[in-house]
Amino acid sequence: MKKTEEKALVGVREIARKANVSIATVDRVLHNRTGVSAKTKEKIDAIIEELNYKPNILARRLASKQILRFAVLIPSVSKETDYWNAPLSGVLQAESEISSYGIQVETFLFDQNDKKSFVKQSEAVLRGNFNGVLLAPMFIEESSKFVDECALLNIQCVFINSDIPDKNSLCYIGPSLYHSGYLTAHISGYLLKENDKVLIVNISKEIDNHHHLLRKEEGFRKYFEDNHKVNEILKVDIRDTAYDSVKKSLSAALKDNTINLIFVTNSRVSSVAHYLEEEGIEDVKLIGFDFLTENIAYLKKQTIDFLICQKPIEQGYRGIMALYTHFVHASPIDKVYHMPIDIITKENHQFYRN
Amino acid sequence: MKKTEEKALVGVREIARKANVSIATVDRVLHNRTGVSAKTKEKIDAIIEELNYKPNILARRLASKQILRFAVLIPSVSKETDYWNAPLSGVLQAESEISSYGIQVETFLFDQNDKKSFVKQSEAVLRGNFNGVLLAPMFIEESSKFVDECALLNIQCVFINSDIPDKNSLCYIGPSLYHSGYLTAHISGYLLKENDKVLIVNISKEIDNHHHLLRKEEGFRKYFEDNHKVNEILKVDIRDTAYDSVKKSLSAALKDNTINLIFVTNSRVSSVAHYLEEEGIEDVKLIGFDFLTENIAYLKKQTIDFLICQKPIEQGYRGIMALYTHFVHASPIDKVYHMPIDIITKENHQFYRN
DNA sequence: CTGAAAGCGCTTACAG
DNA sequence: CTGAAAGCGCTTACAG
Numbered sequence: 001m002k003k004t005e006e007k008a009l010v011g012v013r014e015i016a017r018k019a020n021v022s023i024a025t026v027d028r029v030l031h032n033r034t035g036v037s038a039k040t041k042e043k044i045d046a047i048i049e050e051l052n053y054k055p056n057i058l059a060r061r062l063a064s065k066q067i068l069r070f071a072v073l074i075p076s077v078s079k080e081t082d083y084w085n086a087p088l089s090g091v092l093q094a095e096s097e098i099s100s101y102g103i104q105v106e107t108f109l110f111d112q113n114d115k116k117s118f119v120k121q122s123e124a125v126l127r128g129n130f131n132g133v134l135l136a137p138m139f140i141e142e143s144s145k146f147v148d149e150c151a152l153l154n155i156q157c158v159f160i161n162s163d164i165p166d167k168n169s170l171c172y173i174g175p176s177l178y179h180s181g182y183l184t185a186h187i188s189g190y191l192l193k194e195n196d197k198v199l200i201v202n203i204s205k206e207i208d209n210h211h212h213l214l215r216k217e218e219g220f221r222k223y224f225e226d227n228h229k230v231n232e233i234l235k236v237d238i239r240d241t242a243y244d245s246v247k248k249s250l251s252a253a254l255k256d257n258t259i260n261l262i263f264v265t266n267s268r269v270s271s272v273a274h275y276l277e278e279e280g281i282e283d284v285k286l287i288g289f290d291f292l293t294e295n296i297a298y299l300k301k302q303t304i305d306f307l308i309c310q311k312p313i314e315q316g317y318r319g320i321m322a323l324y325t326h327f328v329h330a331s332p333i334d335k336v337y338h339m340p341i342d343i344i345t346k347e348n349h350q351f352y353r354n
Numbered sequence: 355m356k357k358t359e360e361k362a363l364v365g366v367r368e369i370a371r372k373a374n375v376s377i378a379t380v381d382r383v384l385h386n387r388t389g390v391s392a393k394t395k396e397k398i399d400a401i402i403e404e405l406n407y408k409p410n411i412l413a414r415r416l417a418s419k420q421i422l423r424f425a426v427l428i429p430s431v432s433k434e435t436d437y438w439n440a441p442l443s444g445v446l447q448a449e450s451e452i453s454s455y456g457i458q459v460e461t462f463l464f465d466q467n468d469k470k471s472f473v474k475q476s477e478a479v480l481r482g483n484f485n486g487v488l489l490a491p492m493f494i495e496e497s498s499k500f501v502d503e504c505a506l507l508n509i510q511c512v513f514i515n516s517d518i519p520d521k522n523s524l525c526y527i528g529p530s531l532y533h534s535g536y537l538t539a540h541i542s543g544y545l546l547k548e549n550d551k552v553l554i555v556n557i558s559k560e561i562d563n564h565h566h567l568l569r570k571e572e573g574f575r576k577y578f579e580d581n582h583k584v585n586e587i588l589k590v591d592i593r594d595t596a597y598d599s600v601k602k603s604l605s606a607a608l609k610d611n612t613i614n615l616i617f618v619t620n621s622r623v624s625s626v627a628h629y630l631e632e633e634g635i636e637d638v639k640l641i642g643f644d645f646l647t648e649n650i651a652y653l654k655k656q657t658i659d660f661l662i663c664q665k666p667i668e669q670g671y672r673g674i675m676a677l678y679t680h681f682v683h684a685s686p687i688d689k690v691y692h693m694p695i696d697i698i699t700k701e702n703h704q705f706y707r708n
Numbered sequence: 709c710t711g712a713a714a715g716c717g718c719t720t721a722c723a724g
Numbered sequence: 725c726t727g728a729a730a731g732c733g734c735t736t737a738c739a740g
Contacts, residue, residue, distance in 0.1 A: 011717055022727040035725055058412040059717035062732045100410060183701035190544055341702040347537035348695040365733055376711040389709055413733035416716045
């Protein structure tokens with residue numbers, strides 16, 4: 001069968017014919033290149049408009065020898081969590097899909113407990129002659145500075161995992177942290193009786209005012225407030241992430257209070273689960289974040305009741321694809337793409353796709 | 355920048371050079387066409403293997419004038435539910451992405467309350483000279499017969515929404531119904547006290563032994579059994595889906611029993627919500643299925659506590675893409691793709707992507 | 709059974 | 725400022 005007549009006609013060749021110019025000139029106009037008289041450009045633009053011309057992306061990339069270079073600037077996997085494996089695997093998946101179309105992806109990993117390593121890697125990116133960069137802007141100040149320098153070099157930035165809202169990025173792809181906290185509180189509401197007590201646990205080396213864990217806590221508390229819940233909410237910050245330290249802090253917190261539900265604001269929920277199991281504590285509900293192997297093991301045993309997940313693999317995949325779409329299709333991209341807030345339990349985890 | 359040498363080399367041209375044949379002959383081998391001597395074929399195959407040749411899909415579709423035709427055979431939107439709008443919109447989205455690559459999609463809608471309309475539309479599909487068809491095999495027998503005839507005509511079938519497991523389809527894309535029921539029970543478990551009573555409500559014109567609602571009920575009951583829950587489980591089948599009839603059945607069921615949680619096995623949960631609201635009943639938890647506008651409205655008001663959803667838009671999208679991948683990339687496809695089982699509440703519905 | 713040539717819709721030097 | 729021609733990696737008649 002043949003393609004429809006109409007389609008066969010609307011191409012650079014047809015535009016050139018109508019405008020009485022060569023296809024090279026049409027190409028120049030299509031790409032806003034210099035060296036076309038205003039008059040010619042106008043005429044061609046009108047015809048493009050009239051014919052509702054859509055370029056054939058296949059042909060374009062096939063003919064073009066230009067290769068596009070994207071950098072990925074995210075944390076490496078640490079002893080404490082292999083969370084970042086997920087976004088990375090999404091990145092790799094996207095890369096394998098588009099690498100044959102002239103896209104190169106290079107990865108720069110930094111230590112999320114060490115700002116200096118971030119700075120060092122970000123400088124390498126700046127030197128690498130990239131068209132775009134996908135980054136996790138964990139360190140707000142340093143990331144902000146980096147993004148400014150990218151702007152100077154005309155490098156497009158995409159944020160994943162957490163956002164710097166006022167920064168001039170192509171887009172942000174990741175959770176709405178506040179709302180994940182709020183949702184967690186909603187679920188917790190179902191598990192709590194009127195006078196039950198809640199313990200919020202922040203486990204992180206870097207808990208400062210900017211830290212995104214605090215946004216989850218904020219959302220969590222707001223839910224209780226909005227719904228006039230009278231449950232007491234206690235809180236403990238644990239800055240030393242080693243298990244012994246977690247254990248000590250939890251013991252202290254649980255000794256003086258009868259806690260009915262623990263909300264861990266990040267993926268370290270497994271160490272709390274470990275503690276509860278070790279101590280034989282069974283009547284405490286436990287909710288935390290992220291689809292990690294360790295967490296899932298506890299979810300299966302129901303030591304963890306719910307995990308909140310935000311498709312980290314997809315974040316990596318979509319991050320690269322956002323750059324790809326921007327450069328290859330030149331089509332506009334949503335400034336913010338909030339990932340769904342997924343509720344994972346013993347019964348649906350096997351069907352979960354990151 | 356130039357593409358890497360390596361890439362530039364591995365193409366039909368290089369294979370032809372190595373094999374001392376023309377690229378036309380290489381093309382014949384690549385597509386398993388006739389008219390190549392066994393010896394030549396063998397030699398070329400070896401070189402393809404050795405070079406780890408991957409065809410350039412862009413170039414292939416660009417050069418090929420072949421167009422691919424897919425049919426979509428799903429229910430139309432009915433007075434009772436606009437559920438099928440969602441898969442359809444996924445289909446349309448996929449179509450718009452791939453239509454410029456020579457793919458045509460044609461839609462055949464049938465009335466899910468009328469087997470004859472299915473048969474009629476399926477016959478139209480058979481006559482339409484399609485390469486593949488995406489269908490919702492609601493009517494098991496009729497669908498089964500249709501699939502057999504497709505096989506004769508060498509038309510590939512993809513199932514969505516519900517499966518016919520032993521049928522020779524390309525793949526199934528949709529929920530594991532049993533597990534959605536099981537998960538719903540798990541959530542219900544958190545909402546119930548020891549002696550609370552549960553009411554299962556099936557609202558459907560077609561409740562027979564094959565019907566997929568029953569698989570959800572089965573999973574639901576199994577959870578209670580597995581976890582030695584003693585809650586009493588009542589059940590009502592409502593075959594007349596008009597609101598008045600639903601109202602009558604519910605009134606009868608609720609008059610004689612104190613029900614604490616109602617599980618509606620499909621998207622008709624909104625009519626139960628409507629009833630509860632009308633009667634001013636506030637202490638009954640309500641769980642049902644599907645991300646429909648009506649349901650979401652009740653979810654916001656918390657008349658409905660949880661909705662279980664299975665990304666109907668994505669089912670449509672992936673269904674078409676499965677056919678596309680099969681024909682264009684000729685790459686193998688998972689026989690079963692179970693959709694995640696999503697738990698939707700008042701707090702996360704705004705981030706949900708179908 | 710095999711090959712030379714044209715063409716898919718674009719981009720890219722190069723020449724004027 | 726503009727155009728003719730070659731080429732991206734493949735497929736498709738057509739000729740032998």
